[in-house]
Every structure is written in C-alpha cells, then in structure tokens.
C-alpha cells in the first residue's frame with residue numbers, strides 16, 4: 001500500500017489513517033480538532049499535518065472526504081456549510097501542495113457509501129444504493145462497480161426526489177421532496193405541525209422536537225409520533241421503489257442517525273417499496289441498515305485512496 005492516507009474531514013474533527021489494505025487502515029488514527037473558524041488555509045494545513053503524522057512522513061497519496069457539494073474531477077469544493085470559506089475552493093490542489101503528494105477529494109456521503117459497498121452492507125454487489133438519513137438526506141450510487149458522480153459531482157442526491165407535490169419544503173427549498181418528509185428535520189417538522197393543529201399527543205409542546213424524542217413517543221404508543229415515522233418510512237420506501245426500477249440495484253443500505261429508529265420505519269418502508277417497484281427487481285434487492293456506522297467516512301477515504309493511487 002505504500003503510504004496512502006485517508007482523511008475524514010468534518011466540521012468539528014479531522015481523522016486520518018494510513019491504508020493497510022483495500023478497505024482497512026492502521027492505528028493509531030490521528031485525530032485533530034478542525035480549525036474551521038480560522039479559515040480554509042488553516043483547515044487544509046491541519047489535514048496535511050494529520051496525514052503526515054498518519055503516514056510517518058510524506059504520504060504517497062491522500063483521499064479526503066469533505067462535507068459539501070464538490071467536483072472530484074476538478075478538485076473544487078463548491079460549498080461546505082460547516083467549514084466557513086470553503087466556497088469554490090480548489091481544495092485538492094491546496095492540500096496536494098501542503099502535503100507534498102497527489103490528492104483525491106470526494107464528498108463525504110459518497111465516500112461513506114463507497115465504504116458500505118466495498119466493506120459493509122453492499123459488499124459483493126455490482127450496483128448498490130447508499131442512503132444516509134440524518135438532519136438531511138444524502139447518499140451514494142454505485143453502478144456496475146463505479147461510484148457515480150455525474151456532472152461536476154452532482155449525482156446521488158437521493159434525498160431530493162419528488163414524493164408529494166403538496167408536501168413540506170426541504171432544506172433546499174423544494175416543495176414535497178423526500179428530505180422534507182423523511183429526514184430527521186422533516187420528521188420533527190411534521191410532528192410540530194400536528195401539535196400546532198391541535199392533535200392529541202404526548203409529545204412535548206414547550207420545546208423543539210427531534211427524531212429521538214419522537215421515536216420514544218412512537219414506541220410508547222403515541223399516535224402522532226407513530227404516524228410521522230410511518231409517513232417517513234413510506235416516503236423512503238416509495239423513493240427506493242423508484243430507484244429500484246431505474247437502477248436494478250442488488251442492495252440498498254440506510255445509514256445515518258435514523259438507523260437507530262429503523263424499526264419504526266421498516267414496515268412502512270417495505271410496503272412503500274412494493275407500491276412502486278416492479279416485482280422482479282424488488283425480489284433481487286436487499287434493503288437494510290448500513291453496517292459501518294460512523295466508521296464509514298474513514299473507511300471510505302482510505303479505500304478511495306487505494307483506488308485512486310493504485311501504483312503506490
């Protein structure tokens with residue numbers, strides 16, 4: 001493997017590790033606080049330093065997952081909501097110069113999905129969909145063994161497919177897309193709207209709701225809480241049904257914070273898939289929880305480094 005390094009860059013922390021195999025990394029994992037408020041140069045320098053420490057010298061190549069829309073081919077980060085100043089930033093070339101080695105950049109959700117395909121729930125498949133459900137909904141598509149990036153890295157926005165023309169607005173302003181209904185934020189907003197409409201519920205009315213509070217209420221028998229999870233599950237399932245019809249994937253993995261509430265979503269999700277998907281591709285597609293959890297980002301970055309720099 002030479003000295004190939006994967007970096008998982010987040011808004012609060014940087015994790016870096018050296019590759020020891022196609023999907024494995026060595027210890028110790030180098031951790032740094034992200035100096036986000038000091039601007040992009042400081043963040044890039046901290047990543048380069050973490051990579052050098054992980055490699056025990058100058059790395060032979062780095063792959064880094066960055067939380068925002070970006071163009072992996074051009075090496076440009078368009079925006080990163082938790083990293084001030086990462087706007088149209090030539091992050092790949094900046095990190096290559098700071099670290100003294102070639103660099104590949106990718107969106108963090110894409111690399112998490114790549115990890116789930118290479119070493120998690122989707123291993124062994126040729127076509128695979130990863131859906132990460134948290135405050136928003138993102139994902140990754142593997143088609144015939146390749147991570148689909150689309151024009152300027154824009155593919156795999158699985159959270160922004162149409163679900164209900166009269167549905168709530170998502171974080172990006174789309175009326176009725178999946179994210180507005182089935183993300184953690186969407187679930188909380190639907191429950192708050194039901195309370196405002198005067199529906200009877202055990203949910204607290206004096207503070208903001210989140211997915212975990214609503215899940216507890218749903219498990220305790222609260223009808224409003226159970227309904228918003230059922231609606232989220234059905235919306236996820238119908239969108240998965242559409243993806244199954246288009247892509248014919250062998251597996252779909254659901255990751256992110258919502259995996260802890262998968263029990264509440266699963267029944268409506270499976271029924272929703274069957275509403276839309278043709279029987280044959282549905283019968284060939286496994287659907288379940290992602291396996292790597294919070295490790296997916298770093299596994300994906302390491303795996304992408306090995307894939308991007310095969311001669312090292």
Ligand SMILES: [Zn+2]
Nearest residue numbers: 160170174177
């Ligand atoms: Zn949307």
